Amino acid sequence: MAEGPTINTIAERAGVSIASVSRVLNGLPTRQETVRKVLAAAEELGYVRNAVARSLKSRRTHQVAFAMADIGNPVYLAMVRQIQPVLKAAGYRLVLHSTDAIVADEIDVLHSLGERYVDGLIMSPLRVTNEHLKMIATARAPVVIIGSVPEGTRVDNVRADSRTGVRLAIDHLYELGRRRIGFVNGPLDTVPGAARAAAYGEALKERGLPYDEEIVEVGDFYRAEGARAARALLDRAPGVDALMCANDLIALGALDVLRAAGLRVPEDVAVVGMDDTDLAAASWPSLTSVSLGSAERGKAAAELLLDRLNDMDSQPRVVTVAPRLVIRASTAGEAAVLGVRGETSGETVNIPLQSKGGTP
Amino acid sequence: MAEGPTINTIAERAGVSIASVSRVLNGLPTRQETVRKVLAAAEELGYVRNAVARSLKSRRTHQVAFAMADIGNPVYLAMVRQIQPVLKAAGYRLVLHSTDAIVADEIDVLHSLGERYVDGLIMSPLRVTNEHLKMIATARAPVVIIGSVPEGTRVDNVRADSRTGVRLAIDHLYELGRRRIGFVNGPLDTVPGAARAAAYGEALKERGLPYDEEIVEVGDFYRAEGARAARALLDRAPGVDALMCANDLIALGALDVLRAAGLRVPEDVAVVGMDDTDLAAASWPSLTSVSLGSAERGKAAAELLLDRLNDMDSQPRVVTVAPRLVIRASTAGEAAVLGVRGETSGETVNIPLQSKGGTP
DNA sequence: TTGTAAGCGTTATCAG
DNA sequence: CTGATAACGCTTACAA
Numbered sequence: 001m002a003e004g005p006t007i008n009t010i011a012e013r014a015g016v017s018i019a020s021v022s023r024v025l026n027g028l029p030t031r032q033e034t035v036r037k038v039l040a041a042a043e044e045l046g047y048v049r050n051a052v053a054r055s056l057k058s059r060r061t062h063q064v065a066f067a068m069a070d071i072g073n074p075v076y077l078a079m080v081r082q083i084q085p086v087l088k089a090a091g092y093r094l095v096l097h098s099t100d101a102i103v104a105d106e107i108d109v110l111h112s113l114g115e116r117y118v119d120g121l122i123m124s125p126l127r128v129t130n131e132h133l134k135m136i137a138t139a140r141a142p143v144v145i146i147g148s149v150p151e152g153t154r155v156d157n158v159r160a161d162s163r164t165g166v167r168l169a170i171d172h173l174y175e176l177g178r179r180r181i182g183f184v185n186g187p188l189d190t191v192p193g194a195a196r197a198a199a200y201g202e203a204l205k206e207r208g209l210p211y212d213e214e215i216v217e218v219g220d221f222y223r224a225e226g227a228r229a230a231r232a233l234l235d236r237a238p239g240v241d242a243l244m245c246a247n248d249l250i251a252l253g254a255l256d257v258l259r260a261a262g263l264r265v266p267e268d269v270a271v272v273g274m275d276d277t278d279l280a281a282a283s284w285p286s287l288t289s290v291s292l293g294s295a296e297r298g299k300a301a302a303e304l305l306l307d308r309l310n311d312m313d314s315q316p317r318v319v320t321v322a323p324r325l326v327i328r329a330s331t332a333g334e335a336a337v338l339g340v341r342g343e344t345s346g347e348t349v350n351i352p353l354q355s356k357g358g359t360p
Numbered sequence: 361m362a363e364g365p366t367i368n369t370i371a372e373r374a375g376v377s378i379a380s381v382s383r384v385l386n387g388l389p390t391r392q393e394t395v396r397k398v399l400a401a402a403e404e405l406g407y408v409r410n411a412v413a414r415s416l417k418s419r420r421t422h423q424v425a426f427a428m429a430d431i432g433n434p435v436y437l438a439m440v441r442q443i444q445p446v447l448k449a450a451g452y453r454l455v456l457h458s459t460d461a462i463v464a465d466e467i468d469v470l471h472s473l474g475e476r477y478v479d480g481l482i483m484s485p486l487r488v489t490n491e492h493l494k495m496i497a498t499a500r501a502p503v504v505i506i507g508s509v510p511e512g513t514r515v516d517n518v519r520a521d522s523r524t525g526v527r528l529a530i531d532h533l534y535e536l537g538r539r540r541i542g543f544v545n546g547p548l549d550t551v552p553g554a555a556r557a558a559a560y561g562e563a564l565k566e567r568g569l570p571y572d573e574e575i576v577e578v579g580d581f582y583r584a585e586g587a588r589a590a591r592a593l594l595d596r597a598p599g600v601d602a603l604m605c606a607n608d609l610i611a612l613g614a615l616d617v618l619r620a621a622g623l624r625v626p627e628d629v630a631v632v633g634m635d636d637t638d639l640a641a642a643s644w645p646s647l648t649s650v651s652l653g654s655a656e657r658g659k660a661a662a663e664l665l666l667d668r669l670n671d672m673d674s675q676p677r678v679v680t681v682a683p684r685l686v687i688r689a690s691t692a693g694e695a696a697v698l699g700v701r702g703e704t705s706g707e708t709v710n711i712p713l714q715s716k717g718g719t720p
Numbered sequence: 721t722t723g724t725a726a727g728c729g730t731t732a733t734c735a736g
Numbered sequence: 737c738t739g740a741t742a743a744c745g746c747t748t749a750c751a752a
Contacts, residue, residue, distance in 0.1 A: 284644025
């Protein structure tokens with residue numbers, strides 16, 4: 001834990017000025033002899049460049065922050081897994097913020113951008129308030145939002161298409177002959193909750209199925225609450241032959257309930273989750289799930305941010321990642337998983353990736 | 361993205377010196393009138409203190425790094441979930457490094473401590489080489505290791521007790537009447553792999569069971585490889601009545617294989633995993649697993665590091681977190697999970713937490 | 721109580 | 737090609 005050497009130490013040792021040391025260390029044109037002396041001194045002293053001093057001067061920290069609601073949620077985890085290597089490859093470190101979806105905490109993160117400890121921020125808020133929008137507009141560092149923002153918001157933005165995602169799931173269930181498709185959702189005041197509620201209604205309509213509030217229940221995006229909501233729904237409407245769940249955790253809760261009720265999945269009730277997290281492949285029966293491309297969204301966000309860091313003036317871009325239905329046993333039965341061996345599995349239905357707006 | 365105001369801007373605006381601004385901002389004794397002027401100016405300008413400049417001067421970044429093998433592994437995830445809030449509460453940010461368990465990358469992280477972009481590091485290496493030990497000894501910032509290091513290594517250190525953990529599992533299986541208990545392990549050149557192999561042998565011996573290499577197979581710590589290894593083991597020795605797996609992912613792979621082979625769990629073969637990750641509760645049948653206290657280890661590591669940052673001179677400490685057997689359906693059958701509703705479940709067997717060495 | 725000035729470790733400008 | 741020297745934005749003696 002000894003006090004580290006600085007370019008001053010090296011300069012003394014090599015008998016040159018600190019300017020020369022800096023030049024050598026940055027690969028600027030220098031006489032061979034000087035280069036040699038400096039490098040030798042640096043080596044002997046075990047010199048490592050001080051990132052803080054460098055940042056102060058260069059106004060670049062080579063750090064990027066990612067703010068998510070909860071690192072425990074596999075969706076964000078999938079994002080981090082993609083964001084990390086992209087940033088690392090570009091020479092950036094990742095600073096993690098877990099906000100528990102508390103608006104004040106998210107605003108705080110946005111505000112702290114003024115401290116200049118990062119060059120940019122990727123944020124994935126569950127709710128987008130006016131305060132968010134105001135802070136984003138005046139942020140002191142570039143921001144990329146994962147999630148939908150109001151049209152016209154000037155910010156780089158990566159979206160899922162849960163509308164299409166829900167439709168894929170409903171269509172799949174319809175084609176399997178299901179006609180009484182219940183819906184277990186998360187809070188309606190969240191962006192995904194609202195979007196999925198609307199999408200469920202639309203998808204039913206498209207198929208000519210009636211909307212019946214009896215078979216719709218709102219809970220929250222975690223397992224215990226998903227179980228509670230599913231139970232309430234089943235008690236009220238025992239006749240459902242399928243459950244569309246607004247995320248995988250809710251779906252796992254639903255599976256718990258169905259199992260406890262002695263109902264067979266998918267024979268009696270088919271179940272579809274959303275997000276296609278690791279848990280979907282791990283559960284039994286394995287869970288058919290709509291992937292909203294968490295991994296792709298993470299990757300896209302990181303890339304948008306890197307582009308932005310290289311060009312602060314281009315138009316903000318919106319990238320929409322296409323959903324994909326991953327069919328597993330909870331709708332298709334054992335047939336869907338015969339011979340499965342690896343981490344992931346299931347037949348998938350793809351929708352091409354779309355991108356719109358901004359610089360080409 | 362306007363250039364932010366500095367204390368100079370404030371000083372001008374308030375008509376005082378930058379020293380006074382700094383004093384006010386740091387709550388040092390100042391005349392009321394000055395305080396008022398400075399705060400007013402700061403407020404109007406939307407001033408936010410530059411963390412980089414402050415760090416350069418104070419030699420504190422208020423950042424801590426956590427280096428793990430793979431953020432995708434639920435074990436590390438459980439650690440991050442605990443580390444994050446502890447650090448946050450103490451005013452530190454978390455910088456994440458994912459090393460893929462590549463030694464060179466880990467050494468690199470240790471080396472980069474010299475850049476002084478963090479005040480300390482928590483690292484959880486799968487393998488501990490001499491190079492690790494050398495770098496740890498000369499590290500330019502305090503380091504806490506999660507995982508076992510050789511006796512006498514002077515470093516704050518949080519350990520799991522996989523020895524006792526494996527014994528808990530074997531004892532449990534033995535008490536269920538299992539006598540032919542196979543073992544599916546990860547690489548023997550990793551710290552946990554080696555420890556668990558030794559522990560398995562010991563536990564069998566304690567129970568008077570013979571060690572039979574026919575029913576031991578080495579693979580790797582992920583699902584597909586766990587499945588491969590379990591299949592090899594079962595092909596060779598169809599008579600096993602239990603499988604002890606070196607982690608949960610391996611156990612999930614084993615479950616896949618048993619299911620495909622038409623064997624009932626736990627009736628034909630009981631299965632125990634290790635780490636008690638979220639996946640253990642999600643799988644079906646739910647997985648009995650030995651918790652090695654990932655969450656507790658993460659928390660302990662964060663606390664050790666904070667203590668160290670507050671007192672650089674005290675003796676290094678070693679904290680050992682006690683294992684805990686979480687019994688679920690894969691050994692105890694449906695009975696174990698009746699009425700289960702929440703995220704976690706299962707009867708648990710506790711071993712008191714131990715701590716040894718260093719300052720009290 | 722306040723201002724001046726000296727750093728913290730770099731990078732970068734500008735004469736020599 | 738190299739050496740002084742001035743920033744970067746902040747904290748902190750030391751004087752006034």
